[in-house]
Amino acid sequence: VSDSLEKRAREVLQVVLGLPAGDGDIVRERTPEWDSIKNVEIVFALEEQFAVRIPETELSGLESLGSIVRILERHHAS
Amino acid sequence: MTGVDIDAARRAEACVARAEQQRTIFAAAPRRLDLLRLRTPWPLQPVTVHVIRNHAFEHVASALAPFAAFAGLAPRVSYGGYDDGLTDLATDAEVVVTWVDFERYASKLDASALIDWFASRIVALRAASAAKVLVVDRALPSGENVSGFNAELAARVGSVPDVHVCATAPIVERLGAGLYDDARAGATGTRLGDAACLAFAQRFGLVWLPAVLAPRKKVIAVDLDNTLYRGVLGEDGVDGLVLTDGHAALQRELLRLRSEGLLLAVVSRNDPADVDALFAARRDFPLARGDIAAWSVGWDSKADGVASVAGALRVGPEAVVLVDDNPGELAAAASTHPGLATLHADPDGAVTASALALFPGLLRWRHAREDALRDADLRAAGEREKRAAASGGTADYVASLGVRLELEMRARASRHRVHDLSSKTNQFNLALRRFSEEQVAERMDSPDHRVATIALSDRLSDSGLVGFLSARRDGDALRVEELCISCRALGRGLEDTMIASCVRAMSRELATSAVVFEYGLGPRNGPARSWLERVSGQPLATGGGEVRVPLAALPAPLEGVIIHGDGQ
Numbered sequence: 001v002s003d004s005l006e007k008r009a010r011e012v013l014q015v016v017l018g019l020p021a022g023d024g025d026i027v028r029e030r031t032p033e034w035d036s037i038k039n040v041e042i043v044f045a046l047e048e049q050f051a052v053r054i055p056e057t058e059l060s061g062l063e064s065l066g067s068i069v070r071i072l073e074r075h076h077a078s
Numbered sequence: 079m080t081g082v083d084i085d086a087a088r089r090a091e092a093c094v095a096r097a098e099q100q101r102t103i104f105a106a107a108p109r110r111l112d113l114l115r116l117r118t119p120w121p122l123q124p125v126t127v128h129v130i131r132n133h134a135f136e137h138v139a140s141a142l143a144p145f146a147a148f149a150g151l152a153p154r155v156s157y158g159g160y161d162d163g164l165t166d167l168a169t170d171a172e173v174v175v176t177w178v179d180f181e182r183y184a185s186k187l188d189a190s191a192l193i194d195w196f197a198s199r200i201v202a203l204r205a206a207s208a209a210k211v212l213v214v215d216r217a218l219p220s221g222e223n224v225s226g227f228n229a230e231l232a233a234r235v236g237s238v239p240d241v242h243v244c245a246t247a248p249i250v251e252r253l254g255a256g257l258y259d260d261a262r263a264g265a266t267g268t269r270l271g272d273a274a275c276l277a278f279a280q281r282f283g284l285v286w287l288p289a290v291l292a293p294r295k296k297v298i299a300v301d302l303d304n305t306l307y308r309g310v311l312g313e314d315g316v317d318g319l320v321l322t323d324g325h326a327a328l329q330r331e332l333l334r335l336r337s338e339g340l341l342l343a344v345v346s347r348n349d350p351a352d353v354d355a356l357f358a359a360r361r362d363f364p365l366a367r368g369d370i371a372a373w374s375v376g377w378d379s380k381a382d383g384v385a386s387v388a389g390a391l392r393v394g395p396e397a398v399v400l401v402d403d404n405p406g407e408l409a410a411a412a413s414t415h416p417g418l419a420t421l422h423a424d425p426d427g428a429v430t431a432s433a434l435a436l437f438p439g440l441l442r443w444r445h446a447r448e449d450a451l452r453d454a455d456l457r458a459a460g461e462r463e464k465r466a467a468a469s470g471g472t473a474d475y476v477a478s479l480g481v482r483l484e485l486e487m488r489a490r491a492s493r494h495r496v497h498d499l500s501s502k503t504n505q506f507n508l509a510l511r512r513f514s515e516e517q518v519a520e521r522m523d524s525p526d527h528r529v530a531t532i533a534l535s536d537r538l539s540d541s542g543l544v545g546f547l548s549a550r551r552d553g554d555a556l557r558v559e560e561l562c563i564s565c566r567a568l569g570r571g572l573e574d575t576m577i578a579s580c581v582r583a584m585s586r587e588l589a590t591s592a593v594v595f596e597y598g599l600g601p602r603n604g605p606a607r608s609w610l611e612r613v614s615g616q617p618l619a620t621g622g623g624e625v626r627v628p629l630a631a632l633p634a635p636l637e638g639v640i641i642h643g644d645g646q
Contacts, residue, residue, distance in 0.1 A: 015114045037136045040265060044137070044272040045110050059265050 005050075006069050012045045013065060026065040046072065084121060086413040092120035093412035096148060097405050097422035103148045103284070104433040106252070108276045113144045122152035125291055128171035128209070130158045133179040134267030137275040138282065145283020149292060149438035153283075160267070164199045167206040173290060174209040175282075176200070179269060180216040180227075189227050197234040200241055208516065210240050210290040212282075217246035217274075219257050224250075239493065239516040242443045244286045249277045280436065288438035294502060295419060295439035296393050296452075297372075298335060299343040299384060301402035302353065305423040305430070306365065311352050316359045325427030329364040331434050336369060338442045341391055341453060343372040345383035345400065350375045371453050380407040381414035391456055392565045394504065394602070399437060401430065444494060451542045455566055458538035462570065477638035481572065484533040485580055485643040487587065489543075492531050493518045496546045499562045506545075506563040506573070508606040509622070510598040513548070513560065526551045528587060530580040534567050541566055547580045549593075555626065556581060556590040561606065573609055574633035579641050585629055592629060598622040 013019065013026050017033040028034045034042075039062060043054055046068065052075045054062075061067055084092065095118075102112045129135045139155045146153050153173075158166045162182055176199075183192050203211060213235050218224040225247070232243040250257055259271030270278070303310045306329060309319040321329075336342050342365075346353060353375045357367040372390040374383035380402060388395045396417025402408050403423040412420050421437060423430045434440070465478055486492070497515040500507075513521075521527040532545040545563035549556050558581070563573060581593050595610055599621045607618055613633065614625045635641060 012111065015111055037140065040137055041110070041140050043265075044275075045114075047272070048110055056261055056265065 005072055006065065008049060009046065009068050009072060010065055012049050013042065013068075016042050016045050028063045042068075052076070084416075088120065089416065090409040090413035093409045093420050094405055095119050096420065097408065099144075099148060100422055100424070100433060101429070103145060103280075104429070104436055106432060107273065108141070108280055110141055110272070110276060113141055113276075116144045116147075118144075118147040120150070122147055123150055123291070124152045124154065125173065125287070126171040127153045127155045127173045127175060127287070128158070128169040129155060129175045129177050130161075130164055130167065130203070131175075131177035132160055132162045132164070132182055133177065133269065134160075135175070135177045137266060137268065137270075137272070138177075138278045141276050141279035142283050145280050146287055147283075149284055149288040151283070151287055151291060153287060164196075164203075167199070167203045169207050169209060171207075171209050173212060173287065174203065174207055175212045175214065176203075177214055181218065181269075189223075189230075193227070193230050193234055196231070197238075200235045200238055204238050204241065204516070208514070210242070210514070211238075212242055212244050212286055212290065214244045214278075215246050217250050217257060217270075219250055219254050236444075239519045240290075240497075240514050242286075242290060244281065249274065249281065253277065284436045284438050285441050289441040289443060292439055293396065293417070294442075295340070295399050295437075296397040297341045297343055297387065297391055298332060298399045298401060298434070298440075299345045299374075299387050300332065301380075301400075301404070301407075301423065302344060302346040302348060302356075304403040304425070305401060306427075307363075308425075308427075311348050311356055316352070316356050319356070319360070321360070321362055322427060324429070324431070326364055328427035328431040328434070331431040333364060333369060335434065335440060336453075339452065340440060341371040341456070342369055343374070343387035343391065343398075344370050345374045345380055345387060345402075347377055347380070347383075348375055371456055379410060380404075381411040384411050384415055384418060392459075392568075399440070401434070451540055452566065455539045455541045458536075459566075461538055462536075476571070476636055479536040479538065480640070481534070481536045481570070481638070482640040483572075483576060483579065483642065484535075485583060485641065486531050486533075487528050487583070488522045489529070489531045490519070490522055492543055493522060495543045496529060496531060496548075499543075499546055499564060500560060503562040503564060504600065504602040505565050505604070506561075506568055506606045506609070507600065507603050508561040508598070508610060509559060509596045510600045510603060511560045518548075521548050521550075524550070526588070528584045530584060532563070532567075532576050532580065534572070534576075545576055547577065547584070549581075549584050549588075551588045551590060552594065554590055555592040555594045556585050556588060557594045557596065557624075559596050561595070563606075568605065572636065572639065574613070575636045575639050575641070577609075578632040579635055581632060582629065583643075590629075592626055593632070594624050594626045596622070596624045 017038060050072055058071055099116055142153060215228040215231055216224050235241050236243050253274055257274045258269045260269055263269045300306060307319045307321050307325045332342055372387040374386040384395050384398055384400055388398055395415035399419040400411055401421045401423050405422055408420040412418050421433055493515055496518045497513055500513040522529050527550045530547045531543050534541040534544045544567035547558055548560040549558045597610055597618060611618055614627045616625055
């Protein structure tokens with residue numbers, strides 16, 4: 001489940017941030033495109049893609065693909 | 079859909095690509111990821127948009143590009159700071175959007191005071207910028223009388239030149255309480271949720287920005303089989319065709335657009351007798367034969383059909399939206415006619431209806447009286463042509479029709495119509511200056527300018543305001559800087575009378591003894607240039623220039639024409 005979820009989350013980040021295809025981790029502090037506006041867009045796109053609501057308290061925790069996958073798993077993303 | 083020209087093969091390719099995008103672009107609930115994946119294989123017209131706001135527009139702007147691209151636009155968005163006072167109004171952008179959360183003032187101002195204050199900011203904005211202004215009205219799903227607030231807001235700011243009020247009601251009705259996501263406001267900078275941001279992006283990109291930037295469409299030409307109903311007339315017969323709920327919704331949407339001034343046409347590859355029988359028998363269809371202003375039914379190509387109905391309705395093919403279930407026929411028509419807009423009819427008529435409701439170029443900010451008159455006027459054109467053929471000469475023909483011209487100087491209430499004529503008229507448009515509504519208003523208020531409007535009627539129909547001249551005093555001469563006559567008024571032999579009457583009336587008011595006509599060169603303004611060559615007796619330069627004509631050389635009014643308001 002996690003592999004599939006990671007693949008789909010990676011695609012969300014690549015589409016929203018306009019990143020080329022790749023399989024490494026995507027980390028906010030090393031990705032200039034990932035600014036505060038894009039961060040909101042990523043939240044919207046993740047919620048649309050996985051049919052979840054990410055709690056406001058966890059928005060600041062979206063710092064990398066890995067952290068996003070953990071948040072999605074915690075909220076039983078489909 | 080904008081004026082960016084491409085060759086025939088690329089037009090066909092763009093038509094097919096647009097058809098493929100339709101389900102994503104016109105979706106009732108657009109999806110952000112689907113939108114971001116779209117690619118645009120056609121050229122776009124860049125446009126600068128500045129947002130004056132007190133809450134975040136960024137999450138609307140981030141989804142705006144694919145919608146605007148469908149309409150042929152590439153907006154570049156800039157922002158003022160978050161400012162409840164709306165103090166920073168200066169910008170050189172082409173379009174200004176006011177993006178105001180009116181609820182932020184609720185504890186400080188009552189509705190009346192808020193509208194007063196906001197209207198004063200719009201007047202100040204008008205003075206500070208030449209941009210077209212889009213005012214987004216108050217979006218509130220429940221509570222106080224928001225429709226009354228918005229009606230008053232529209233009445234107050236909608237009268238300011240080149241200011242247009244964008245009604246949020248369709249978005250609010252669809253999303254209801256889902257409009258807002260207050261829990262997220264701290265992170266997003268706006269109370270609007272993602273669904274609302276996407277819905278606003280859809281309206282801005284498809285409807286509101288094209289309505290101030292792209293040419294307006296005048297005709298919706300629809301196919302019949304598997305477009306207006308389910309089935310094929312030639313195979314299923316009149317009684318075998320199915321009017322699904324979706325197709326009934328589509329027909330009702332076409333009638334709504336007709337009521338807003340759009341002309342409806344049928345372009346169908348069918349036997350004309352079968353089509354006659356269809357409309358005679360199927361009284362369950364919301365759409366009736368009398369609702370259709372032009373027909374092309376036969377075995378010609380759809381490209382020829384579009385040319386035929388456009389010619390009958392006296393518009394260019396670029397003013398037509400062709401709706402058809404066959405992408406190949408759409409692409410062939412698009413490759414033939416630059417600027418033709420196409421909509422692929424979905425098997426579900428309700429989907430096509432929703433797409434038409436958002437289709438670029440169909441919004442009327444105001445329902446001009448002339449829009450409502452156009453249909454009847456075009457029907458009368460056939461009768462006029464018969465009378466002209468039967469009469470012995472133009473004077474007899476004019477007398478038999480009881481032609482009446484109403485001239486008016488400084489008709490401030492008509493400034494939007496004058497702007498409309500200036501921006502949309504192509505054939506009898508002498509200088510092609512394309513005045514904004516604000517430029518029209520400035521000229522109407524200037525003591526050295528005159529803007530004369532021409533309204534035309536006869537026994538058969540009332541054509542409404544069909545032309546205008548804009549001129550100013552220049553020494554001893556009246557300098558005509560623009561002259562436009564709607565194509566609906568052409569072909570009646572009245573151009574000389576209309577123009578000479580206006581010039582004489584203006585010359586009397588401004589005490590001038592000659593007239594200088596400024597002219598330009600456009601792809602289609604040959605009729606206006608030919609008129610000036612004939613009247614002046616001088617050949618025109620290849621591009622733009624001016625011609626001086628003594629007042630005495632202007633043609634006399636046509637005998638039998640009743641002229642009111644010429645100051646005589």
